[in-house]
Amino acid sequence: MPEAALLSVKDLVKVFPSREGKELRAVDGVSIDVRRGSTFGLVGESGSGKSTLSRCILRLLRPDAGTVSFDGQDMASMSAARVRRLRSRIQVVFQDPHGSLNRSKTVSDIVGAPLAAHRSGNRAARSARVAELLDLVQLPAAMTARKPRELSGGQAQRVAIARALALNPDFVVLDEAVSALDVSVRAQILNLLRELQGELGLTYLFISHDLGVVRYISQDIAVMYRGRIIEVGPREQLFAAPQHPYTRLLLDAVPIADPSRQRTRMRLLGEQTGADDRPDLPDDAGCRFRSRCPVGADRERCATEDPRLEPHAEGGTLAACHYAGEIS
Ligand SMILES: Nc1ncnc2c1ncn2[C@@H]1O[C@H](COP(=O)(O)OP(=O)(O)OP(=O)(O)O)[C@@H](O)[C@H]1O
Ligand SMILES: [Mg+2]
Incomplete structure (x- = not known):
């Protein structure tokens, strides 16, 4: 594990039983290193496996193979008690701000719930901490008595973020955390996340189907396709010289500002190139992107040899493509 990595995932595999009794390799040998204090x-x-990967990191799912190390410790070989302690340092914010909040509770109950669960302090100390957390996510103190239905989407997501920060985590998984929000609210939440990162020294795993949003907030970016990382590297290099044809397709879809139109565009992109939503293993040993690939569709090597994630002379990323950089 590189010196500065807070979280290190190595060769992670997660298999689900799929239709027709075949196995679906939702995550198929993924390795990532998340540098401390970075995004x-x-x-x-x-369906590319982003949430499955994050659920394995969060221990909501047990990986079938591979390791997840946090702060230098392999989580699989830890005792249950140690995993529990560690889990308070790793938190998550999901997409649907209202759906992830208990409708019958007040904002104060919701944000204070992790403190109560960990029996942290007495009632007075906990309510002081809740006030501090609301202030941190820039919600007025008057919100404490509200119920989730009385909150806007942006306010609800601030509450979810406050709850995630209650136990002073080091690492926060943001799984499509801004995807359900309007564009202007989304920008506010992204800026809040950046401020919180600077203030609290947080490390983020930021998941999104929207490369524009990922670009705004991340220092390192990995592109997933059917359970694999097909390209990974520093943001600047990935955008300046994308090596994988799929990354290039995604980049072409970015400049559309309206997120609902962009989603349509990405779906169309899939339909036009014959993709489906079933990341089963390909029937041969070839590249799994081949059927959609503008570069390698007819090439022998792409049909017979699964490309490995490796550096290429043309760019500063790692890409899993035999003809990396060769984009028509
Ligand atoms: N519990 C499960 N049982 C069976 N299959 C699953 C399960 N969870 C996910 N899958 C399948 O694994 C694949 C990856 O799903 P995953 O939710 O990780 O994708 P994703 O990249 O997060 O997609 P999205 O952008 O829609 O959130 C999909 O084909 C999905 O149907
Ligand atoms: Mg998902």
């Missing part, structure tokens, strides 16, 4: 962006279309 690692994970982008990819629906």
Whole structure:
């Protein structure tokens, strides 16, 4: 694990049973290193395995193979008690701000729930901490008595963020955390996340199907396709010289500002190139992007040899493509 990595995932595999009794390799040998204090962006279309990867990191799912190390410790070989302690340092914010909040509770109950669960301090100390957390996410103190239905989407997501920060985590997984928000609210939440990162020294795994959003907030970016990372590297290099044809397709879809139109565009992109939503293993040993690939569709090597993630002379990223950089 590189010196500065807070979270290190190595060769992670997660298999689900799929239709027809075949196995679906939702995550198929993924390795990532998330540097302390940085944001690692994970982008990819629906079904590419982003959430499955994050659920393995959060221990909501047990990986079938591979390791997840946090702060130098392999989580699989830890005792249950140690995993529990560690889990308070790793928190998550999901997409649907209202759906992730208990409707019958007040904002104060919701944000204070992790403190109560960890029996942190007495009632007075906890309510002081809740006030501090609301201030941190820039919500007025008057919000404490509100119920989730009385909050806007942006306010609800601030509450979810406050709850995630309650136990002073080091690492926060943001799984499509801004995807359900209007564009202007989205920008506010992204800026809040950046401020919080600077203030609290947080490390983020930021997941989105929207490369524009990922670009805004991440220092390192990985592109997932059908359970694999097909390109990864520093943001500047990935955008300046994308090596994988799929990354290039995603980049072409970015300049559309309206997120609902962009989603349509990405879906169309899939339809036009014959993609489906079933990341089953390909029937041969070839590249899994081949059927959609503008570069390698007819090439022998792409049909017979699964490309490995490796550096290429033309760019500063790692890409899993035999003909990296060769884009028509
Ligand atoms: N619990 C499960 N049981 C069976 N299959 C699953 C399960 N969870 C996910 N999958 C499948 O694994 C694949 C990856 O799903 P995942 O939710 O990780 O994708 P994603 O990249 O997060 O997509 P999205 O952008 O839609 O959130 C999909 O084909 C999905 O249907
Ligand atoms: Mg997901």
